[in-house]
Amino acid sequence: MIAPQTQEQTNWCWIACYLMVCSEYGVAVDEQCIVAQRALGVADCCTDGSIPACNKTLDENQVTAVFATGAFIAANMGSDEPSFRTALNSGQVLVMLSLPASYHYILVADYNAATQIYTIHDPQYATSTAACFTDIQTAYGQPGGSIARAWAIRSTAARTPTA
Numbered sequence: 001m002i003a004p005q006t007q008e009q010t011n012w013c014w015i016a017c018y019l020m021v022c023s024e025y026g027v028a029v030d031e032q033c034i035v036a037q038r039a040l041g042v043a044d045c046c047t048d049g050s051i052p053a054c055n056k057t058l059d060e061n062q063v064t065a066v067f068a069t070g071a072f073i074a075a076n077m078g079s080d081e082p083s084f085r086t087a088l089n090s091g092q093v094l095v096m097l098s099l100p101a102s103y104h105y106i107l108v109a110d111y112n113a114a115t116q117i118y119t120i121h122d123p124q125y126a127t128s129t130a131a132c133f134t135d136i137q138t139a140y141g142q143p144g145g146s147i148a149r150a151w152a153i154r155s156t157a158a159r160t161p162t163a
Contacts, residue, residue, distance in 0.1 A: 006126035016123030
């Protein structure tokens with residue numbers, strides 16, 4: 001079971017999502033400020049992560065590069081419910097969503113076929129929420145309910161999931 005993580009700065013939801021994936025696959029994790037420094041090319045995020053150069057959201061075009069640093073493949077995928085089910089049920093453990101304009105990232109960690117419920121982790125609140133797909137669309141989607149972008153995340157190495 002993936003443990004939710006809280007983002008340490010207002011715009012570090014992408015880092016918390018990345019570290020949740022690392023933890024799930026048994027990959028050693030850095031502090032959030034180190035991930036920010038590496039991804040943003042800023043040297044002093046651990047001194048004060050709230051400075052504008054450090055407290056940035058991640059442009060959706062950088063997602064694959066950030067995940068590649070941890071030996072993951074972040075494959076762009078459809079943002080419809082069949083695509084989510086397929087990704088989660090085929091060993092691609094996690095799906096991450098990007099929301100337009102705000103670039104808020106959350107993790108879709110699990111899908112229960114019997115109940116048709118997804119488990120989502122929102123790093124802004126460090127919570128796990130059980131929701132049906134339409135609730136995810138309503139809470140995290142664009143006007144009209146469509147989800148902006150999703151990636152199926154998988155490891156390039158053998159998986160050693162956490163208990």
